[in-house]
Amino acid sequence: MSESHERNPGTPLERGWFEDVQINRSAAERRTALIASGRTVKKKHQAAWLLRAIQCIDLTTLSGDDTPGRVRRLCNKARQPVRQDILDALGVGDIGLTTGAVCVYPTMVPHAVKALEGSGIPVASVATGFPAGLTPLPQRLAEIRYAVEQGAAEIDIVITREHVLLGNWQALYDEIRAMRETCGExxxxxxxATGELGTLTNVYRASMVAMQAGADFIKTSTGKEPENATLPVSLTMVRALRDYRDLTGHNIGFKPAGGLRTAKDAMNWLALMKEELGGPWMEPHLFRIGASSLLADIERQLEHNVTGRYASAEHHALS
Structure with missing residues (x-):
């Protein structure tokens, strides 16, 4: 994440910014269907968009059987996300392409930090009782402190969904504010966890409260819910970003996560960011994609751009 990017200081809880807002799901679905079908990017332009998508990926492993070895292999892939011969054929062999970050569980942070030493790639850690977020707040804050002490530069926290479902906005604000303060730098x-919030109206309201509480990014999902990132949910969240920017002057980042698996998915979400927020939100300091298998499909698509042939997926394994 760009060191020069201004942090979000947050605001006091301003209910008037969101309590009267109602989101029409049908309208959101129509708008995102147009985005998904309306933009065609071909050949060199497509390759450029896919390279940008790679720069925005938080390359992720969040499995119960994660090991230091798996994390090291993932970090090696983050350092060299596309084979050098493909990059050379595209004329970008010297750009120093890497992913935006590597995202792991707190206990895996020191292994990732060591594996990424000197690369400039930040380590992101999930925390706060991920994925359910139902452990007591003191333990959740302690988990943030642990991850930061181990070297995590970014912390992906989870909210208490109950606060949203019951409309307890002060409790949600106070919880996120405490987490933001614990994150420090x-x-x-x-x-x-938008798939568990019930309505797009709830998604908008939770987005606004999280930003008021000081979130630097808002993120759709843990990847563990029945429904994860969708374009209608993402549209709702990026319009909340736009409204917050108009009200405060602060630019907040966006991270879809869960369910983005293909190069086409990456293109759709980049198109959403460009059309709704403009070019700056196609940069990694304001846009990240939480993904694991997505990178392999993008690399496969880039090889097709060079050779005209699709390699089997096993030729582009993550580790």
């Missing part, structure tokens, strides 16, 4: 991404 580490940038905080607030995971809303």
């Amino acid at each position: 580490a940038h905080m991404k607030a995971i809303l």
